[in-house]
Amino acid sequence: MARFVQQMVIIFILILFLAALPTMISINMEEKSIQWSFSQFPAAVSDFISQLSQGNLGTYQLGLQERSIAQDIGDNFITSLIIMFFGVVIAVFISVIFGIFLSRLRMTKIFRMMMNVLSTIPDFILIVLAMLLAIKIYKWTGIRVISLRPDGGALNIWFPTLLIAVAPTLYMFKLIAEKYYQTSGEDYIRTAVAKGMNVHTINFQHVFKNIEPFIIADLVKVISLAIGNLFIVEYILNVSGITKFIFQSTEIQPIAIGLISMLFISFIVYLSIRLLIYLFKRGFIYE
Template sequence: MLEEREGTFMMPRSAQMALIIPGILLFVFLFAMMPVVLHFGPGDGGLQFSWGQGFQSLKAYIAGLGSGESFTYYSGKNLHHFWERIGIYFLTSFYYVTAAGILGSAIGIFIGIYFAISKAGWAKSVADFIGALPDFVIVLLLQFMIVLIAKETGVVLFEVATLSADDPAVVLPLLAMIIIPANYMLRNVSMQMKLTLTEDYISNAKAKGMGKLYIIFYHALPNVLPYVKGDLHKLMGIVMGNLFIVEYLFNNKGVSILIFAHAFVGGEYQYDIVVNGLLSFLILYGLGYGLVRLFLFALGKVFQR
């Protein structure tokens, strides 16, 4: 049933999810078809659509769910089972998504508060400059910096890429994952905090002789956090998009590499592994979103009056 609210009809959340989830799954199935559907035709090389081949891939995937064939893929000439291999890839990506979401939010919130109440113009200029850089440029700059330091001093601070399972790059990709969401968060928090500090109830708190830090953290911050929660899907979108770039450029064995390395094998497109990889990304997104939401809830409880 539809809920009536202020003269309008609101669809219940359960009904919304019943529509959203199939829509997301349909998008994944269709998106994974694109390498099969889109191709250049002979002669003029014009772009052509072969929806029949795409839906044939989808039909084969659905038919193979019962037998388990949809969860097998080739790596070179070797046949692997998705469920046996996804664990380590998923955990690697989960580590970066969780760290980027929670640490990026925490750093962004507290630095954003500092920017809102201080006159650190140079720091704000640096943050604006970083925010204007594409994510892959930030990754390359971090790698270049480590290489330059190693060349000048002979000291390798961090691994610039994962070359083997025994010597993985950890710190540098983690920094790359945190910088962008933290920068996005601090700009939003700084703006909302400045607006909140102009509200009448803040003036009343000052008039009562309350301390500056108490007003900021126990009056202003609880009213800023709802705006942060409202932007959480956008933040997680940034994190997930950044994950593709970071895992690819650092060669970290996450879900992105699982897709990139096995989508095409021997000139053949493996629709099944792409679908399964994208579905794994949806689970990563949901878990990351839930944990960041939990962190913001806990933060709100800490500074609740």
């Protein structure tokens, strides 16, 4: 418990330091150099804590308007949470299905080749290419699959969700496929095959149960990849998510609130995926 509290304190200080960076950095035009003003950090932290203690979350800039964080944070938080949650769920689902249960099919080999090619392309380039493809689809068919308006409705949810899922899927599928082939060569798998057990039974009762610890262990890495892409996707697609507080201001208050909210989103998504994996086990493996 003491270690957990210590980690939380360190994370909180780190978030405040990152949020205060814009106020601590200035450019000296005469000397053409960057100047650091670390003396402003304690004052910025004190002001942040003071406003929070008064129940004031502060304001942020949205274009030429100055809006209240408390007024917008609820909807923005839910939007980012939905995109993150379903993006990670899609990544884990596709990786498990193709990496374990459909691994012997020919289409999985084609899917694996596609994943290997896509994994060589940087995430930012993949996002840009996906946007260009969406624009081309609109020109060819008249069907709009992308919106750059903050009030785009469902278009600001499902398309960003797919983009968020790309990098985690590439990482998770490669991990599961590698562990699957390692596990398939174990003696207990060969014994199960020799006894005539069904392939699906082996995958459920033996393979998945032995790969599951690796999935859970790398779940934090998967969520971190999704969070990194969330910053890019919400900024490029003009999604009204939690990152607006980070990008729309240089003050410590909205940036710190945005980063802390991202931390809560990551924690909620992590617990939710763990719960889904547990329910999957109870429903399909231990029945």
